[in-house]
Amino acid sequence: MGDSLITIIAIILAAILMFVFPLMSMSDRSDDISQLTVKTATTEFVDNVRTTGRLSMDNYAAFEQEISATGNSYDIEMEVKVLDENPGKKTTQASSTKIGENVYYSMYTSQILDTIAPGDGTTKVLALKEGDMFSTSVRNTNTTLSQQLKNFFYTVAGNDTYTIAAEHGGYVTANGSAN
């Protein structure tokens, strides 16, 4: 009786050690690799927008596709800080080198997406100007295998924890054209 109990415990322990441990370790690595991809893609996407001054639906869709190829779903948050010098709704010089106060107003993901894909089937280019700022942050929204396993064995994950994340941002260096 005592022996068979120990046997069962031994089998369960062995199963955990032989299957779950390698699985956890492998799924952790797979997240690392996703992290690599997402980080590279995010930096490239942001730097592309920064150096061309143009954010198009094509760019955005390609970026989205590239990161979702890792098999996870992501929450992409973009922010454009538009250089807006004069609160009086007039701009003296659209130039960041002007002496005086620089005021920025922000456009966030949904506003940006509304601009580049207005919903009537057409796509537009959001043209940025030199001195604006653009940043993007990405994190996974699904629970990856490694998160699931971790949750199962030692609950560390809350609702909005994520394991894959990347962010990048900076100054726009060229005046983009909407054409």
Place this chain on the structure above:
Amino acid sequence: MMKYQYLAVVFVIIMLPISLVFSAYLGAQLQTLDLQLSYDTKLDNTTYDAIKAFQLNTVNSGTSDFLNSKIRDIEAAANSFFTSLATNFNMSGYNSEILQEYVPALVFTLYDGFYIYSPFENTLDADTISRLPANATYTNGEEVTGLKPYIYYSCRYVRGQIDVTITYSLDNYITIQGTDQNGKAINDAGYLIDDVTYNASSGQVTYRGIEITSETPLEEFVGDKKYQYIKINGQKYYLDESNSAGPRWFYLDNGKMTYLNENQNFRDENNDMAYRYYKEAAEFKNRLSNYGILNLRSSDARSPQGTALTPVTDINGDVIYDFTGGDYKIFDFSDNGGTSNIEEKDSNFNDHRLAVIRYVIETNLSVALANYNNYGTGNFEFRMPKLGEEEWNRILNNVCLISFLQGLSIGGKIYNGYSVINNNKNEEVVTEESIYIVDDVTVPATTNSTYHRVNHKDLTVTANTKGIFNIDLERKSLGSDQRETTLYYFPRRDLGCYTCFVAQTNINGGYDNVYDYLDSISSSANGRALAKVYYTALGRERYSMYKVFRNGEEHTNQFR
């Protein structure tokens, strides 16, 4: 009975180290990648600083078009590149000579050619060597870093008797040298424009159905005062009517007013630069036809040695442009005003122009970079990275700085990166986007007029509406012998339109280019008036640019 546990323990003993090593390896990879990405961004910022320095220097210098002055501006930009590099990479304190070892090349692509800033061997001839003093700061065979000779975007064409070299530029200005179809020598230059007519008897010039005439004289501020001015061959001359010695023209030399003699005064009349631009383009087209140049096909392109050109390929080796295979007329004016107009982005001429520019940059740059290995520190073989299509797009349409950085250790490997930053605010080139429309140029200085993008919705054109070059909105400096401080001023005091520059809510988008947009509104009288204002400004600014081909003095004298 205990063998399950044993088995498991043995398994874990084997797996644990593997997993640990793997995880450590991936961790290191991630760190390397992090570092690489942060270096990429830093290099972008550094390159931006350098091109910005170039922009500031050229905008503030009236002589920036002249060769020695341009070289000075570019060397200053290269210096600010190294200073910024030192700051960005936390290497402040190192002088540029140490950092130069990590920079195989800086490429400044300009209007009709490019400079490469890279190491080379200073070779002196025997005569110079024999006359070198003992304490000379340079020696024969010394490795120095500096600007190499300017390389033009040019290509040789051979067809029958025709053997010419055509130099392209960032817009549709070309220079032709060589022999024409009758074996006669040609040396000519001009703008290629489609759909332009010039009636020699009436003197009437039309472009895209819009008659181009001369316009009222231009005015802008110098310091606190507004002057009438004329821009000839890249130099602005201002008319000072309140001068004690009678009306005199002056120009700005290093930010100082320099007056011309009375006999050098210019004619005080309407500005006909745009009229000349379109008229000369129409005449140039006729001359090209007489030379037989219009019959040239892309397969006639040759290397300087006379061999056919190899196709231009992209990063995956796919053919982007095939000189021999894609056999069509380069200067195709047959589709007058149609969709393959010579000004259109995807016209035969433009495709060919971009391919030639790309070919020239690629071949010269790879030679410069290959040579770099001869001068490098020797522990790292530098290879030229293949530039992506998006980057080429930027290089081919703008003044650009391409920088290369290599040899820095980033953990697992050696960093090898490049950055392409373009600049669309400079005096080098007048692009279609750099023309803004001012709604009323006669508005006095106490109030402000507004400038708009050309595709601003419901832009109402009046007799006082004028197109301007966006460089004229940049701040300038004015010095004087009497005053020790420098006065900063804006040549134009117009305010940017909020809804077309900042919010961009009030612009008509969705057009391939500005010509299509102007065509689309040409049914209304206001639309045609806008087209005239725009084409006049574009023509005027392009014609006023400095051109190497011109005889500067002769050209300037035409306006006296």
